[in-house]
Amino acid sequence: MEKDIILELEKNINKENIFQDEIMAKHTTFKIGGEADVFIRPSDVSELSHAIKICKKYKIPYYVIGNGSNILVKDNGFRGVIIQIYKNFNYVEIIDDTIVAGAGILLSKLSKKIADESLEGFEFASGIPGTLGGAIYMNAGAYGGDMSSVLVSVDVIDNKGNIITLTKDELKLGYRTSIIQETNYIILKAILKCKKGNKDDISSIINDLNNRRRTKQPLEFPSAGSxxxxxxxxxxxxxxxxxxxxxxxxxxxxxxxxxCGFIINKGDAKADDVIKLIHHVTNTVKDKYNVTLETEVRIIGE
Ligand SMILES: Cc1cc2nc3c(=O)[nH]c(=O)nc-3n(C[C@H](O)[C@H](O)[C@H](O)COP(=O)(O)OP(=O)(O)OC[C@H]3O[C@@H](n4cnc5c(N)ncnc54)[C@H](O)[C@@H]3O)c2cc1C
Structure with missing residues (x-):
């Protein structure tokens, strides 16, 4: 990327949070993906807003990621800027039954904090390896629960750069969908509500669900889940x-x-291999059962 643009980014973003030619395999649970021209890990809203402002000014494509657990980045990488929310924006505050948390917090950490306060209803999320922001974007769910069962509202940056609050109804959460997939807003934080429960019961549900995952899912290999x-x-x-x-x-x-619902990386798999395999699986299932499979994993880059 041109030096001038990097210099403009550096005006309001700590240099240590800007990486050039960053290998995306390092930032996805698939452990696949070529280089992003620029990779930014903003430490706060001001750095995040500046990154978007500069991308818009120079018409540079940008893409926000959480923990990269539902994305496949192509082998030639991403021409533009990847903005990683994970690692920062990871605060959580719990008062009575209300939880306020940053979009970058991992669901595993958040579910532990919620369980520690004897609050129930978030157990389903403990084994999903994403961030809160990614989970809201996807309306992630498992074992009968999903984000819609606990969400109250979400703060986002809209396309004009304003911070606005969306209620759960406004998020239009459906099976692995939310309005954010259409609007491209950036999720900053969320308010969740859970009911008081029994701490031991909550821990045993979490242990049980995690054991079920370990038994049924190929967690020993890199993947992006289903x-x-x-x-x-x-x-x-x-x-x-x-x-x-x-x-x-x-x-x-x-x-x-x-x-069989998981495609795994057996070691140095290429995105191209995964994409060919997705097509093969889709075509075979269509021929045999006349059912069209749609990918849950989001494919980006070139
Ligand atoms: C082993 C394994 C098991 C899994 N099990 C489940 C499961 O049981 N249930 C389930 O639903 N999913 C599951 N997943 C998939 C994945 O963990 C979820 O979809 C998760 O919610 C993605 O979160 P992330 O932070 O990793 O998002 P990413 O993969 O980084 O991004 C996913 C999408 O969300 C968008 N996004 C991320 N953060 C933000 C933000 N702050 N603002 C706006 N958009 C954002 C990205 O642009 C992208 O389009 C599994 C994955 C793996 C690897």
Missing amino acids: TFKRPVGYYAGKLIMDSDLRGYSIGNAQVSEKH
């Missing part, structure tokens, strides 16, 4: 297994033998 959304009336993993694709590989990308 590659496909659940088609109405079916389970993606079962359709893929019944299509005889268990263990099917292209390069080092493989349909997990443990859970």
Whole structure:
């Protein structure tokens, strides 16, 4: 990226938070992805707002990430600026049954804090390896719960650079969708509400759900979780297994033998391998069952 633009970014963003030609494989749970021209980890709202202002001024594409646990970055990387919310924006404050937390906090950490206060209803999120912001964007969920069951409101930066509050209803949360996917707002923080419960019961639910994950999911390999959304009336993993694709590989990308809904990186897989495998799986399932699989994982870059 041109030196002038980097200098403009540095006017209001600490140099230590700006990285050039940053390998995205380091920032995704798939451990895949080429270089982003610029990678910024803003330490606060002012640095974040400045990054967006400069991107808009020079018409540079930018993309916000949390923990990169639901994205696949292509092998030639991202031409533009990746803005990582994870690692900063990770505060949490709990008063009675109300939780105020920054978008960058990991769900595992947040669920532990909530459980420590004997608040129930957030157990479902403890094993999802994303940030609060990514989870709201995706309306992440598991084992019968999702973000809509605990959210009260969210503060975002809108497209004019203003900070506005959206209520849960305004977020239009559906199965792995939210209005943020259409508006491209940036989530800064959220208010959640949980009910008082019994601490031991909450811990045992969390332990049980995490054991179920360890038994059923290929957590020993890098992945982005379930590659496909659940088609109405079916389970993606079962359709893929019944299509005889268990263990099917292209390069080092493989349909997990443990859970066919996951595509895993067996070691140095290329994004290109994963994308070819996604197409193969989608086409095979379509031919065999006339069901169209849609990816849950978001694919970016070139
Ligand atoms: C092993 C494994 C298990 C998983 N299990 C589950 C599961 O049970 N249920 C489930 O729903 N998901 C699951 N996932 C997927 C993933 O963890 C979730 O989708 C998670 O919510 C993504 O959060 P993230 O911070 O990693 O977001 P990222 O992957 O970094 O980003 C995902 C999307 O959110 C957007 N985004 C992120 N942060 C912000 C922000 N602050 N403001 C605006 N947009 C933002 C990004 O632009 C991107 O489009 C799993 C993934 C793995 C690897």
